[in-house]
Amino acid sequence: MKKVLKLTALSAVSISLLAACGDEENNGAADNNNGGADVNEENNTEDAAEENNGEESEEAAEDSEPLTVGASNVPHAEILEFAEPLLEEEGVELEIQTFNDYILPNEALADGEIDANYFQHVPYLESQIEEHGFDFVNMGGIHIEPIGIYSQDYGSLEELPEGAEIIMSSSIADHGRILMMLEEEELITLEEGAGVEATIDDIAENPNDFNFQDNVEAALLPTAYDNNEGDAVLINSNYALDAGLSPTEDAIAMESADQDNPYANVVAARSEDENDARIETLVEVLLSDDVREYIEDNYEGAVVPVED
Structure with missing residues (x-):
């Protein structure tokens, strides 16, 4: 009977020890799991930071x-x-x-x-x-x-003869400003309301019977002037300057450059x-x-x- 009791006591002690070991192992595993979670969280944070930094670097590079x-x-x-x-x-x-x-x-x-x-x-x-x-x-x-009017033979618009050949840019977008300029100088009259979109067809009155040539590219207008083509050539200031002309000194007339232009x-x-x-x-x-x-x-x- 005593032997049975001793064995039972020993068994109880063994079970307790095993249970304690099991708890320690479980706690250790939990700690390991928590550690893994912490590492994962750190990695995710680092990855996010690197991604944001990458985006910021890319934006900075673009800027x-x-x-x-x-x-x-x-x-x-x-x-x-x-x-x-x-x-x-x-x-x-x-x-x-x-x-x-x-x-x-x-x-x-x-x-x-x-x-x-x-x-x-x-x-x-x-x-x-x-x-x-x-x-x-x-x-x-x-x-x-401002567009300038240049002539090798005449010193003013008033000197241009009847039937004078007027050479202008082939750019339709420049025709309105050129014709309005000539109208302001009282050399022609445009149809009412023609404005900046005016073309040669919008000339209502041409008392001096000027002959308008609009088939020369803007960049070639200085060449036409140098070759003494036509009686007057209307040249954009950028091309005049590039060709060594002084719009304020060489042009016989210039377009108004006020802020309403x-x-x-x-x-x-x-x-x-x-x-x-x-x-x-x-x-x-x-x-x-x-x-x-x-x-x-x-x-x-x-x-x-x-x-x-």
Whole structure:
């Protein structure tokens, strides 16, 4: 009987020990599990942080990418070159790509080869959007380039003979401003309401029987003048300056460049980039007092800054 009791007591002790060991093992496993959870939580936090940092780095990289702007050689590229260090102070690196016509800068912008362009006035931009379906936006007007009338043989508009040949740009967007200019000089009369969209067909009265030739590309107008083609040639100031002409000294008449002039040259961008901080900064710098002073000092009325 005593032996049975001893065995029973021993069995009870053994069971207690086993139970205690089991509890320790379970507690250890729990601790291990908690440790694993902590590690997983740390890993997830680190992964999230790395992902956020990656996104921020990517955004920062985009913001720091150079801003490529297409421009005519004169005066647009010159103005951009002056503005380049001012932009750098604002954290924008500028790259300038020059063009010598009115077609390629918009095609390059549409194809994403450049981020913005600076060469065209508002009516031309609007006509290109309508004709080609470009998804562009006007980011802001910068300056006006008055068109000048140049002649090798005559010193004033009053001297132009009856039947004089007048050579003008083949760009339809320029016809309205040219014809309104001639109307202001009382050389022709346009149909009522013709305005900026006027064409040669809108001439109501032509008392001097001028012969208008509108088949010369704008970039070739200085060449036509040099070759003494026609009695008078109307040349955009950018091409006149690029050809070494001084609009304020060599032209026998110039278009008015007051702030009501609708032909301000603008910075254009794709609509998707309308809120691009780099382009917004570009426009702000181009409208700054520093750039305004540069334009006034260097072009002496051949290029007129718009009022901000």
